[in-house]
Amino acid sequence: MSIVIITGGSRGIGAATALACADHGMGVILTYNSSPDPANDVVDTIVEGGGRAVALKLDVADSSSFPAFADTVRTALQTRWNRADFDYLVNNAGYGLFKPISTVTEAEFDGLFNVHLKGPFFLTQVLLPLIADGGHIVNLTSATTRVTTPGVAPYASFKGGLDVLTRYMAKEFGDRRIRVNAISPGPIRTELGGGLDAEFETQLASRTALGRVGEPKDVANAIAALVSHDSQWINAQTIEVAGGFDI
Numbered sequence: 001m002s003i004v005i006i007t008g009g010s011r012g013i014g015a016a017t018a019l020a021c022a023d024h025g026m027g028v029i030l031t032y033n034s035s036p037d038p039a040n041d042v043v044d045t046i047v048e049g050g051g052r053a054v055a056l057k058l059d060v061a062d063s064s065s066f067p068a069f070a071d072t073v074r075t076a077l078q079t080r081w082n083r084a085d086f087d088y089l090v091n092n093a094g095y096g097l098f099k100p101i102s103t104v105t106e107a108e109f110d111g112l113f114n115v116h117l118k119g120p121f122f123l124t125q126v127l128l129p130l131i132a133d134g135g136h137i138v139n140l141t142s143a144t145t146r147v148t149t150p151g152v153a154p155y156a157s158f159k160g161g162l163d164v165l166t167r168y169m170a171k172e173f174g175d176r177r178i179r180v181n182a183i184s185p186g187p188i189r190t191e192l193g194g195g196l197d198a199e200f201e202t203q204l205a206s207r208t209a210l211g212r213v214g215e216p217k218d219v220a221n222a223i224a225a226l227v228s229h230d231s232q233w234i235n236a237q238t239i240e241v242a243g244g245f246d247i
Contacts, residue, residue: 002026002088003081003083004027004028005086010035010036012191013092013220016220019220020221021088023049027080028053029055029056029077030055033057052081060114060120060123077130086130090137090227091123095112097154100150101153104153116161131178137178138183139169140182142155142159142185143186163238166236183239184239184241187213189201201213209247210243212243222241
């Protein structure tokens with residue numbers, strides 16, 4: 001059984017990805033930060049469906065906690081799957097901030113940086129010895145790196161940095177046959193940044209070729225397909241999953 005770690009797996013795209021990966025027969029380790037109940041609900045759903053899953057606490061903004069988290073992962077792998085490594089890492093955890101550049105504080109800037117770029121960088125570094133040769137890393141970026149959206153400059157900037165980091169990871173980890181790709185969602189119906197009201201959703205749908213906003217499962221299915229062996233020759237790419245947003 002292949003095993004995937006999904007950060008921020010208690011809700012939204014992360015939860016949908018956990019369910020999609022379980023449907024593909026993978027064991028799932030999902031992380032949460034401050035709310036264990038939604039994470040445990042996802043685990044219960046997977047287990048009730050015949051799968052294996054565990055939820056672990058992780059604050060992606062606190063890189064000093066990563067070595068201890070890796071120890072917790074080692075224990076979970078051994079006790080739940082009798083393994084010393086895992087196969088796939090999905091760097092998904094994140095949050096939104098909608099403010100013009102002129103009003104963003106340094107603390108807000110640093111918070112976004114820690115979660116969206118520094119966190120994936122150092123978490124991947126710490127977990128790399130536990131990733132099996134021939135594994136796969138998926139970084140969640142954003143269509144806001146392509147489509148300029150007022151109010152998300154810091155968020156989009158760090159997601160753009162993660163796009164670049166994806167290619168460097170693919171180059172440096174290639175000797176272990178570890179693929180690294182990015183999935184770049186367009187407008188998705190999640191709680192990110194406070195969610196979508198009806199007016200904003202209508203506006204976004206009108207800018208999308210397929211005439212609607214995305215659902216978390218749309219992105220989750222793409223991630224589950226990308227980590228599978230059927231996609232083993234896709235590497236160092238950023239794949240936009242946006243239904244044709246602003247084309």
